[in-house]
Amino acid sequence: MLRRALTEMPHCEGSIVSRLPVIVLTRLFAGLLVLAAVVVGPSATRAMAAETVETYVVQGAINADGSLNVTATITFDGAAPAGLVQKFANARQVIGDREYVYTLRDVKATIADQPINATVTQQDGQTVVTMPTQGATAPVVLSYTVLGAAIKEPSGETTVMWRLLQGLSLPVKQFTATLTVPTMIQAVLCNAGPPVSPGVCTSWGGGTHEYPDPTFSDGPRGVGEVVEVIVRFPEGAVTPNEQIRDVWTLGKAFSTAPLPLSLALIALVLGGLAFWAVHRRMGRDAVGAGQSTPVAEFHPVGDGEAEFRVLDGVRPGQVGTLVDERVDPVDVTATLIDLAVRGHLRFTELPKESAYAVREWTLSRLAGGDDLLPYERTLLDAVAPEGGEPVLLSQLPEAVGAVIVTVQNELYDDVVKLGWFAQRPDQTRNTWFRIGLGCVVVAVLATIGLAAFTGFGLLGLALIAVSLLVVFLGQEMPARTEKGVAMLNGLGMLRADLLGQPTDSMPKGQELAELSEVLPYAVVLGGYERWLQALADADGDLDADSTDLNWYHAPDDWRLSDLPASLDRLIITIQGKLFSR
Structure with a gap:
């Protein structure tokens, strides 16, 4: 319409005034086209990129050796975004001072059966899989194998526990999973929700003669939320491959188990006896014949x-x-x-x-x-x-x-x-203070090492206590000579006189x-x-x-x-x- 209007306008050859409306309208039209390209173009591009995973479908297999093979087919609600990230926890802490460690291997990602350049990195205790999916219209297929998910129960059964959905960078509308199993299962459970405190899934089942393979269904799930499957097998059906790592805790570092506690008490007693023996030998006044020197x-x-x-x-x-x-x-x-x-x-x-x-x-x-x-x-x-x-x-x-x-x-x-002391009392105290301070430094370093790498932290605390004993009781190490003891006895008599002598005499x-x-x-x-x-x-x-x-x-x-x-x-x-x- 605009072009037709422009062609039907009266033409006055040689007149600049007659051509002015045409020039103005032409430039206005060009400006509108540029503005539309700037404003509408990016918005249209963003609108085309998927912001949600339509379906997250897992086909998995629990093997007799305890390994778990996972193949996840990820379908978007539009063209794939620039990239997709999924983070898998490398460990899971349990009650006490232990944690289960997981290993992911053979991580692969494809689109339409063609490998994509997915990168696998370790970050903050997680295995991070980054998949470039710019503009893909076909689903992304992510496959990997998990080791360490098969846990041996105290009663002998084996429980396979793994979060099939975790750490995904987009929300998921619908999650489904099917796991093939090597034998009949004893129990199946599914948890879903926030990673810290998930609830139960929408539905799960399996473990019957008609439907031996467990199935799971849930959704929708937000960014980073989890779907955790738990399958229990009878004893001997699946080999446990749990990888247990001890976690440092204050209670473990300073364990009160019989051996660490006994060693700490022994060190405390022996250290105290040793210092008592040293004090008896070096810090006691000389033993004289009970003489007194009047002052x-x-x-x-x-x-x-x-x-x-x-x-x-x-x-x-x-x-x-x-x-x-x-x-x-x-x-x-x-x-x-x-x-x-x-x-x-x-x-x-x-x-x-x-x-x-x-x-x-x-x-x-x-x-x-x-x-x-x-x-x-x-x-x-x-x-x-x-x-x-x-x-x-x-x-x-x-x-x-x-x-x-x-x-x-x-x-x-x-x-x-005067011969009352063999060595200056202040020098004796300073010497023992330095010895005690050195012992404290060594004991503190030993305690740090014992607490960091063993459960014998109490032994280190006992060493610190003995060292402090040296620091403080070392101040009592100055010893009087035999002459000094005789003079001290004489002072005792003088004190008695000062307290008892009549003052009017x-x-x-x-x-x-x-x-x-x-x-x-x-x-x-x-x-x-x-x-x-x-x-x-x-x-x-x-x-x-x-x-x-x-x-x-x-x-x-x-x-x-x-x-x-x-x-x-x-x-x-x-x-x-x-x-x-």
Whole structure:
């Protein structure tokens, strides 16, 4: 019509205006043709490609050796799409720690009896068959053989179980299957639906004299849905060819079966006994003759009076290190108080700025009257430098932090020099910590290997437990020498005296000096509260006592009766600040 209209239009030769409608209409017509080709052409092509499998028909055979031959004829509801993919699971997990493994072989695909270039790959535990089917109008025939689908039942029968339809890239309208069998079957079942929890098929049957071969029918099925057939044979009719693979599970890796459990317990017991034997041989204090070396005593000087005497110049820091084999805050605190009592240091309690202000002290250097041990000099120079200004107690972490390791090292060296330990206790602990840590690393690696490749993971856990025993109880391996044991026995007697000696037995007129000498040792060994109270009770006048003690000064209205509370707060504050950073 459009062409006829164009030919019947009036013609005015030589007139550009008369030819203009013809040119416009011609170009409009060409544009419409191009637009139709762009929009309609691809849609028409897509509409022609099949989007559904019309029928999926299986002809299969279960052989006496347990193998399963499958030939699936796939018919589309139009021209075949560009490609078709079917994925077959290589394994199927069962209850417990096992899974059945399947093998597909002789995979072939044809169209009209002509082979197509189908590719078979392994991906994510699946055998993936990719079939190029671009535009084919004839059905696709896929054939393969399955090994591993014949499973032996506990009662002796053989069950062949396989998902004839699975992992297809297109939905299926109708599925049918027929399996030829070598003998009469005992039971037949068909499941269909989602792979995780399929229901039952539409229909299935067979296993009778009239219809010996089982048949199955189902549909429609969505993309990736399954149709699973199950056929059971009497014992001996079909040879099982199941391929069972053990699956790693936590329960299997750390099995509590008799053998793994027994080995783990044996390793735990033997490891504990071995470490006990090593500790008994290397970590026990030397066994002496029960001797005791007196450290200090309350020496009688009159009727009902006794003065405190320290023997052989044993210092409170040394005492604390010998008792617990460590240099800790209480040892350093007792050393500071001892330095003050001996005239090297003075604590000065400052007036509080308000009722709610934190109490503060200063530490001032004094001349002293005796020699200092290396660790005492290092500590004293840090907290009260010679010739320097008094140091606030709140600055103690900064003052001590730079030298505390040196103080510890010198004190450890000192107790070895005294013959109380054969080796520095901290070095002994570090050695056993490294040994234990190495054992832990080896035990963890052994546990990983045992759990990954065997069921003896519990044995590895037992080794880890023994290794941790070495790490933690190895800290108790420092051992005192015979001389150190004798000194420790003497400290036991001194502790008994500090807890039982009457605090009012000091020589008259010397109470403050004598009680002050007792105080550092009581801080380390216990019972310092009663000696603080004895200092407070020694106040025999009504005057203020802010300077009665040379080693402890306080505000003008302070009295000795305030000393227990003041010094208790001082000790707690020092110990809290000593090792802070």
